[in-house]
Amino acid sequence: MIDRIDPGPRLSEATRHAGIVYCAGQVPETVDGDIRVQTREVLAAIDALLAQAGTDRTRLLFAQIFLADIADFDGMNAEWDQWVPPGAAPARATVEARLADPRWRVEIVVTAAVA
Secondary structure (H helix, E strand, C coil): CCEEEEECCCCEEEEEECCEEEECCECCCCCCCCHHHHHHHHHHHHHHHHHHCCCCHHHEEEEEEEECCHHHHHHHHHHHHHHCCCCCCCEEEEEECCCCCCCCCEEEEEEEECC
8 A cells, every 4th residue: 555645736845654654855945045054844744754654764764855956965974963863873875966846955855764
């Protein structure tokens, strides 16, 4: 069985299947914020989505991070490093990419085991 969380016409915010939750890319709300503000907002959105799916950041398996400008890598990592629980860092990829809204500096996709 596949459980779709907050399904819409184009995408679901997450899908859960066989003990794994696959989250859609999360983006910031504060479009004029710096990388640290935007990263904090995205990580908070991920926390909320994981909770809705019945899990949390301690069960992350994989993260994909898209930065509009790779020069924001250190600022994003400053927030990421505070957010990831010690000993629970997932496998991760970080790349520079053009994002759908040019005001977004970061988009993050995560996959997690369901608790």
